[in-house]
Amino acid sequence: DVKVTQSSRYLVKRTGEKVFLECVQDMDHENMFWYRQDPGLGLRLIYFSYDVKMKEKGDIPEGYSVSREKKERFSLILESASTNQTSMYLCASSPGTGGDEQYFGPGTRLTVT
Amino acid sequence: SQKIEQNSEALNIQEGKTATLTCNYTNYSPAYLQWYRQDPGRGPVFLLLIRENEKEKRKERLKVTFDTTLKQSLFHITASQPADSATYLCALDVMNTGFQKLVFGTGTRLLVSP
Numbered sequence: 613d614v615k616v617t618q619s620s621r622y623l624v625k626r627t628g629e630k631v632f633l634e635c636v637q638d639m640d641h642e643n644m645f646w647y648r649q650d651p652g653l654g655l656r657l658i659y660f661s662y663d664v665k666m667k668e669k670g671d672i673p674e675g676y677s678v679s680r681e682k683k684e685r686f687s688l689i690l691e692s693a694s695t696n697q698t699s700m701y702l703c704a705s706s707p708g709t710g711g712d713e714q715y716f717g718p719g720t721r722l723t724v725t
Numbered sequence: 726s727q728k729i730e731q732n733s734e735a736l737n738i739q740e741g742k743t744a745t746l747t748c749n750y751t752n753y754s755p756a757y758l759q760w761y762r763q764d765p766g767r768g769p770v771f772l773l774l775i776r777e778n779e780k781e782k783r784k785e786r787l788k789v790t791f792d793t794t795l796k797q798s799l800f801h802i803t804a805s806q807p808a809d810s811a812t813y814l815c816a817l818d819v820m821n822t823g824f825q826k827l828v829f830g831t832g833t834r835l836l837v838s839p
Contacts, residue, residue: 616768643824643825645827652831653831654814654829654830654831654832655769655829656829657826657828660826662824668824702768704768711756711774711776711818711825712825713771713774714769714771714827715771716769716770718766718767718768719766719767719768
């Protein structure tokens with residue numbers, strides 16, 4: 613079974629802090645994705661990566677950056693956390709290009725106070 | 726503008742009935758459409774994928790239809806059970822500069838009562 617793990621289930625940070633969210637997948641997938649999920653807005657794509665050291669902006673990249681130094685690991689970085697970044701963050705991976713299902717991690721609920 | 730819409734109101738049905746959920750979209754040309762199930766506090770789990778040239782796909786008690794003229798997908802759960810209670814998300818699989826990109830609807834919550 614594919615497993616996608618995220619470093620924390622719950623996280624509380626202060627405004628202005630630098631925040632790292634880590635995601636690891638164990639199935640040698642090419643693609644990895646970071647989403648945030650908010651009530652009434654659904655899942656929105658922040659960044660994705662199709663190869664090591666490669667990244668592409670999603671629909672809402674402002675205030676975020678990412679890092680993919682190894683194939684299995686994709687990190688989301690909030691350079692200076694703000695209260696409007698309080699959300700559920702979901703990581704996903706998929707094997708290749710279009711038509712592949714995405715496998716999601718359990719999510720990290722981040723609260724910025 | 727591009728939109729993907731699912732009924733935001735919860736769907737309440739009785740056990741044993743067929744649940745039908747709707748996904749409508751505008752100004753997209755998806756190559757595939759996917760359906761996911763999400764339980765509270767968990768990540769979505771993939772259920773079914775249907776291609777643009779397929780009209781219908783089945784898997785056990787699940788059936789998905791895809792009408793690219795109407796720009797609509799219907800998701801059916803037959804003989805529904807209380808364990809089917811969850812939020813169901815549709816996702817359009819649109820290519821972005823050659824790479825997979827999923828655009829998700831906001832989901833419809835299904836409640837199946839005994």
